[in-house]
Amino acid sequence: MSRKKRQRPKDVKLGLPPGSAVYVGQPREGGVHVRAFCYDPQGVREYSHPDLADLPKLVAAGRVVWVDCDGVHDVALVRELCERFGVHPLAMEDVLNTQGRTKLDVFDGGIVLIALDMVTAEGQPPEAVTEHVSFLLGEGFVLSFQEGRSGDLFDPVRQRIRGGTGKIRTMGPDYLVHALVDAVVDGYLAVVAVLEDRIDASELEALDVTIQDLPQRVYALKTELGAMRRAVLPLREAIVRMQRGEVPHVGRAVEPYLRDLSDHVAQVLDIVESDRERLNGVVELHLALQTRRMNDVMKVLTIVATIFIPLSWIAGIYGMNFDYMPELRVWWAYPATLASMVAAALGMLGWFKYKDWI
Amino acid sequence: MSRKKRQRPKDVKLGLPPGSAVYVGQPREGGVHVRAFCYDPQGVREYSHPDLADLPKLVAAGRVVWVDCDGVHDVALVRELCERFGVHPLAMEDVLNTQGRTKLDVFDGGIVLIALDMVTAEGQPPEAVTEHVSFLLGEGFVLSFQEGRSGDLFDPVRQRIRGGTGKIRTMGPDYLVHALVDAVVDGYLAVVAVLEDRIDASELEALDVTIQDLPQRVYALKTELGAMRRAVLPLREAIVRMQRGEVPHVGRAVEPYLRDLSDHVAQVLDIVESDRERLNGVVELHLALQTRRMNDVMKVLTIVATIFIPLSWIAGIYGMNFDYMPELRVWWAYPATLASMVAAALGMLGWFKYKDWI
Amino acid sequence: MSRKKRQRPKDVKLGLPPGSAVYVGQPREGGVHVRAFCYDPQGVREYSHPDLADLPKLVAAGRVVWVDCDGVHDVALVRELCERFGVHPLAMEDVLNTQGRTKLDVFDGGIVLIALDMVTAEGQPPEAVTEHVSFLLGEGFVLSFQEGRSGDLFDPVRQRIRGGTGKIRTMGPDYLVHALVDAVVDGYLAVVAVLEDRIDASELEALDVTIQDLPQRVYALKTELGAMRRAVLPLREAIVRMQRGEVPHVGRAVEPYLRDLSDHVAQVLDIVESDRERLNGVVELHLALQTRRMNDVMKVLTIVATIFIPLSWIAGIYGMNFDYMPELRVWWAYPATLASMVAAALGMLGWFKYKDWI
Amino acid sequence: MSRKKRQRPKDVKLGLPPGSAVYVGQPREGGVHVRAFCYDPQGVREYSHPDLADLPKLVAAGRVVWVDCDGVHDVALVRELCERFGVHPLAMEDVLNTQGRTKLDVFDGGIVLIALDMVTAEGQPPEAVTEHVSFLLGEGFVLSFQEGRSGDLFDPVRQRIRGGTGKIRTMGPDYLVHALVDAVVDGYLAVVAVLEDRIDASELEALDVTIQDLPQRVYALKTELGAMRRAVLPLREAIVRMQRGEVPHVGRAVEPYLRDLSDHVAQVLDIVESDRERLNGVVELHLALQTRRMNDVMKVLTIVATIFIPLSWIAGIYGMNFDYMPELRVWWAYPATLASMVAAALGMLGWFKYKDWI
C-alpha cells in the first residue's frame, strides 16, 4: 500500500469547534463528478450531474436513490448535498476527512455513516493505492463518496443496477450498501493477491543468501500488511453490528448477504494473518541461513589460517640469518622440514575432521 | 500439507452478484461419482449413479438419505442436486468454492452447511493432501461433497452403514454428519502423526550442527502446522454451536458424541500447539548450538593466530639483512631465540588457560 | 516525552491518612493564576483573580461556571477552592498529585474527577513536555487545574467561549469538559506527529549502517511511545464510561461529541500502535543489515587471508637458508614458483566463485 | 517428565464406532489389582480382589463405596466393572484411553468422569513418570483407575480412610474424589520441586560460558514445563466447574476444600509460569554472556593481529634480497627499525586504549 503521507486532520482544524466542514486530504484539482441512480424492480433512471435540489424529491417508498459522488474536495458541493439529505454536521466532517479511520456510526436522525479505506492495485508492477470511501445510508437513499483518484471498483455495481442483474433492483438501499462494501472487499482480495505474490518471491529469495535487499523488502511487506490489517479489522466489527440488526435501515433480508460479506472479510484477515506469520518465518529462515553461511566463512578462514600460520612460522625460523644454525648445514634438513610441515598440516586437518569442521 | 495454490475465488467471480454458482478450484477431468444411501434401523439400500430426480422422494420420517457426491467440478450436476433438495444459492456457492474457509452456516429453509478441509497423508514419504469437503444437513437427509482427488476417508462410515455396526443406523442424519466429521478429524490425527515424526527427526538434527537444511525444514513444518491450525480452529467453534443446540436438525441424542468429537478436535489443536512450541524450541536450540560452535571456531583461530603471529614476527626480525646485527654472530643467539619463542608460546597458553579459553 | 522524574507520591505522604491535601510534584515558584468564566447562551462574563468565596454563588440553572486554575502548587488556594465547591478530600488529593494516573472517578456528592496527562511539543527541535491536568465536573460548574509550566492548549476553548463560536455557549458543563479533553487530545496528536517525524528519520537511517546512534534513538522513541500509550489508554475507558451515561452530569446531548472524541483517542492509539510496530520493524531491519554487513566484512577478510597466507608460506619456504635446496639453483624455479602462486590464487578465487562468495 | 511416546488412539481405533471399549496404551503384563473400600462414619470394610458382582450391592445411603483399580489393561475386567455400575460406554472408552486429555465430563445417568495425568518423580536422579488416572463419581460410589506402573500417590488417602483421620469418613464420595485429586496435585508439586532444582542448577551454569550442554538442558526443561502446564490447565477449569455446583454428586459441603484444591492447582501453574519466565531469562542471559565472550575473543585476536601483522611486514621488507638497499648498510638502521617497531606497537596500543578496547 503506497503510504500516503498522513496529514493529521488536527493540523488543519486545530481550534475549530467539532462539526466544522473542512476538507482534510491532499489538495486536488478537477471537478467533482456526481451521478444519481433512482431504481425500483421495474426500472432505473440515471442522472449525470443532477441538480442537487431535486435529489431528495426522488426518494419514495419502494424505490432506492443512490447519489454517487466521485471526489470530495469540493467542500461546498458535499455540504449542500449532505444538508439536503439532512446529514448531521459530524457525519459530514467524517465524509470530508479522507484520513479518518474505518468505522460505522449512527447519527441523530438515523442516518448511518460507513467510512472505510478502499485499496486497489494499480500500475505495472502493481502498486497499492489507498482511497477513503464513505457511505451514508438513510431511509430510501444511499450517498457514496470516494476521492476519485484511482480506478473505480463500483462499476460492476452500476452495471448490475443498469442491467437488473441479480437481486440488486429488487432489494432496498441496505443491499446496495452491502454491494458497495463487497466491491471494496473484492479490491482488498485483489491487493492481497499482489502482496502474496511478492511474499512468494521473498520466500524464494530467503534461500538465496546473496540477495541484497531482502530485509528492506520484508520490512515494506510487513508495513503494508499491517496497514491492510488496520484497515480491515474495524470493518469486521461494523458488519457484525449490521448483522445483529443494531443498525437502522438494515433489514433482515440482507442478513445472509452480510454473512457472506463477513466471510470475505474474515478471509482477508486470515490471509493477512497467515502472511504475517509467513513473513516472520521468512525472516527467521533468512537469518538462520546467514548465520550458517557466516559459520562456513569463519570455518574456512580458521582452517586456512590455523594450518598455514604455524607453517609460515617454521619457514620463518629457517629464514633467520644466525651464523650458528647447524641444521641449515645438514643435507637432509630441508626435506625433513618440508616433511614435518606436511605432517603438521595433515595432523591439523585430521583434528578438524575429528571436530566435524570439514 | 502440500500448499495448493490458492485460486482466489474473486478472480473468477469478480463482478458477479452473490449466489452465482461457479466452480472455484483446480480444473479437473473425469466424471463425478454420486452414490446414495437410504437407511433405517431395519435395513439399507444403496444407489450408484442414481437418478437425481428420485432422490428427494426417498426422504421420509424415520429414515436417513445420504447423497455422497465424489467430485464437485460438474457444476450442472451439483446445481441440480442442490436445487432438488431446496438448497439456498449462497450455500451452493460455498459447496462449489473449494478454496473457502471452514465454517458452519444455517441458511433460510433450515438447511445447515458445514464446510471444512480434509487433510490426508499420502505417498511414500507421506505427504499431506488437502481437499475441501462440505456437508448439507436437512430434514432427513445429508448431502456430502468432496473433491475426489485423494483417498477416501468416508469408507469406514459407508461400511458401518452397510453392516449396521454400532448405532449409525438407529440414529438420524445428525449422527451421520457427526460420523463424517469424525472421519475427517481422524484424518487430521493421522497427518499430525506424520508431522510429529518429522518434528522428532528435526529435534535430533538440531543437535547435529553440520546438518545443512534444518532451517528450511523447520520453516516448512511451521507453515504446515499453521495451515493445520487455521483449518481446525473454526471447526471447534462449529462443533460448540452444534452442542449448544443452536443448529437445526441436530438433536440432543448426538450431544455426547459431539462432545467426544470436540475432544478429538481439542486434541488435534493441543498437539499442534505443543508442536509449534517444540519447533520454536528446536530453532532456539539450534541457534544456541551454532553460536557455541562459532565461538569454538573463533577461539581456535584466535589462539593459533595469537600465538604464532608474534612468533613469526620474531623470526622475521632475524631474517632481516642488516649488515650490523651483532646478535646474529653470537653462537647462543639462535637457541636463545628458540627458547624465548617457546617461552612466549607457553606464556600465551597459560594466559588462555587462565581466561578459561582452553 | 521528556521523562519528568517521577516523584513517588508515597515519598512525601508515607504514613499520612488518605485524603490529606499535599502537593506532590516539582517544587515551583510563582503565583497561581485563577480565572473564572460564567456564561450562558446570551453572554459571558470573565473574572481574572476572582474572590473564591463569590464563585459558588455564580452557579445557577442554565448557566455554566468554569474556574480555570493555572498552577496547583499553592495548596491553600486549591484547598479553599475545592472546599467551597464541596469537593471530596480524596478528589482534592488527586488534583494535587501531579504524578497520578489518568482516571475518571465519581465521588460522593456526585462530583466527577477527570485527571489526565497533557502532552505538548515545545522548543526547537520540538520536545514533548508532560503536565498533569484535572477537571472537576459538578452541577453547573467545571473546575480545571493545570500545572501551568507549558504552553496553554485551552486558549482556543476560551476564545470559543468569549466569541460564542460553535455550540459551546448553548450547552452545559459536560460539553465544556468535552471541549477541554478534546483540546488535550489535540495536543496528543500534535506530539504524535513530532514522534512520527522522528520515526520517519530513523527509518531512513536504518538503511545507513554507518549511523552511530540509531539504537539509542530507537530506544528513546520506544520509551516515549510507551509513555504516550500508558497516558492515553485509560482515557479511552473514561470516555466510554461517559458515553454509556454512567457518569453524573454528563447528558445525552454530548454523546455524539463524545463519540467523536473517542474516535480521536482511538486514532492516537492506532498511530502509537502502528508506530511501535514500525519501530520494531526498523530495529529488525537495522539488525539484518548489520548482520549482512558483518558477513560482507568477514568474507573480504577471509578471501584475502585465505589467498595470501598460503602464498606467503610458499615465499617463506624459499626464503629459508638451508645449504642444500637444489631448486634454488635452477633457473626456471623462480618463474615456476611465481606461476604456481598465481595458479593457486586463481584456483582459490574460482572456488570462492563456485561457493557464491564473490 | 519422561516423554512417553504418544500412541495416537486413532491408530488403534480407526474406523471403529465411538464407544468401543479398546485399551489404548503401552502393552502391559501382570494382573490388575482391584481393591474396594466401603465406609461410613462408624467404620470401614476393605475388600481385596472382591467379586465384582457384589460391589454395586454395597452402595447404600450414608455410605461410600470406593473401588480402587490398579491397572487398566485388563479390558474385560474394566468393562465388567463399568457395566455393573452403569457407566456410559463413552466414559469407559475414556478410562481405557491412557493417552487422553485431562477433562471432566458428565455422562447420561449423571456419572461424572474426571481424567487426569498423574506425574511422580522417581529414581535417582529423580525423573518424572506420567500415568493416566480416571475417577468415576456416581451416587454413593467412586471408581478410580490408574495404570499401576509407578509409585502409589493414593496410599495416604487409604491410610486416612482406614484410620479415620480427618473428616474423610464423615463426608461423601465427593470429598473422596477431592482427596484423590489433591493427592495427584501433591504429586505435581513434588515434581515441580525437582524441576525447580534443575532450573536453579541451569541458572548457575548460565554464568559459566564453558558449560557445553546448557542449551540442550534448557530445551528439555522447557519441554517438561510445557507438558506440565498442558496437564494442569484443564484441571483448573474442571475444579471451577465443581465449585460452581454444576457437577452432579458434588455438594456444597466440599466447596471450601475444592477452593483449597483450586489454590494448590493455581500454585502449580504459578510456579510453572514463573519457571518458564526464568528459563527464558536464563537463555537470554547465557546468550548475552556468550556474545560478550565472543566480543572478548575477537578483541584479543584483533589487537594481536593488528599490532604484529604490520610489524611482520616491516621485518619482511628488510628481509628482501635486493642488491641496492642502502639502508641495510648503515650501522644504526637495525636499532632504528627496532625502535620504530616498538613505537608503532605503542601507538597502536594507545589507539586501542583510546577506543576503550583494552
Add this chain to the structure above:
Amino acid sequence: MSRKKRQRPKDVKLGLPPGSAVYVGQPREGGVHVRAFCYDPQGVREYSHPDLADLPKLVAAGRVVWVDCDGVHDVALVRELCERFGVHPLAMEDVLNTQGRTKLDVFDGGIVLIALDMVTAEGQPPEAVTEHVSFLLGEGFVLSFQEGRSGDLFDPVRQRIRGGTGKIRTMGPDYLVHALVDAVVDGYLAVVAVLEDRIDASELEALDVTIQDLPQRVYALKTELGAMRRAVLPLREAIVRMQRGEVPHVGRAVEPYLRDLSDHVAQVLDIVESDRERLNGVVELHLALQTRRMNDVMKVLTIVATIFIPLSWIAGIYGMNFDYMPELRVWWAYPATLASMVAAALGMLGWFKYKDWI
C-alpha cells in the same frame, strides 16, 4: 526481592488431611509478640501480651478490636487465638503457610482471610525483603499476622489509632484492614522506587559496552519485577471483590478508600509493567551496541589484515633465495617495490572508503 527459598508446603504436609495447622516457613527463634488495640471514636486501649482468652470478650458493637500478632512460628499460640475467634481450620492453615499466594477468601462463619506478601527495602544498598502477612476480618475484629522478620510497616497505622489522626477511629474494622493493606502497598511503592533506581543505573550502563555484569543485573531485575508482579496481581482482584460489596464485613463507607487503594495498586502494576518494557529495551539496546562494536572490531581487523597480508607476501617474494631473480640486481627495483606497496595500500584504503568502511 531477595528470593527466599520457597519451601514447598507439601514437603512438610504430604499426606496430612487439609486443615491441619502446621507452620510452613523458615524455622525461627524468639517469641511471638501479640498486641491488641480496642478502640472506638471516644478512645483507645492498648494491650501488650494480652491474655488470649479475654480478647473475644472485648468485641462489641461500635468498637474495633485489632489483635496484632508479630510472628507466626508459635503454632500453639496462633491456633489458640484463631480458635477463640472462631476461625475455620483451613483459614488457620493459610495463616501458618508463609509460602502461600496472595488471596482473599471468605470462610464459613463469614470470616474473611486476606493473605499477601509484604515487601520492604532494607539495608545499604537497599535490598528487598519479602514477608507473608495475613489479615482475618470478622464482625468487629481484625486479626493481623506477620512473620516479624523485617521492619514494621504497620507503625504509622498504630500511631494513627493511638493519636486518633484521620478517620481511623471513627470507622469500622473494614477501614482498619484497608489501612493495613494500604501500608503494605506503600511498602511496594518504596521497593519499586529502589528497583527503578537500579533500572536507571542499568540504562546508563547499557550505553557503556565495557561494563561486564549488565546481563546478570538485568536478569536479576527481571526476576524481581516478575516476583513483584505476581505478588501484586491477585491483590488487585481481591480489592475489586471488596469494592463490589461481595465480601462480608466490608461496608459501603470504605468504598472510596478502596478505590483509592485500588489506584495505588494499579500504579504499582503500571510502574512494574513499564519497568519490564524498559528492561527489555535496555537489553535490546545493549545487544545492538555490542553488535555494532563487534562490527567495528571486525572492520579494524579486516582493514589491517587485508592491507598488510598481501604486502607481506610481496616482501616474502623478494626474500626468497633463488639464484636467478634478475630483478634483485636492478638498482631501481627496491624503490619500485616500495612504491608499488604504497600504491596497493592506498588502493585498498580507497576501496574501503568507497565501501563506507572507514
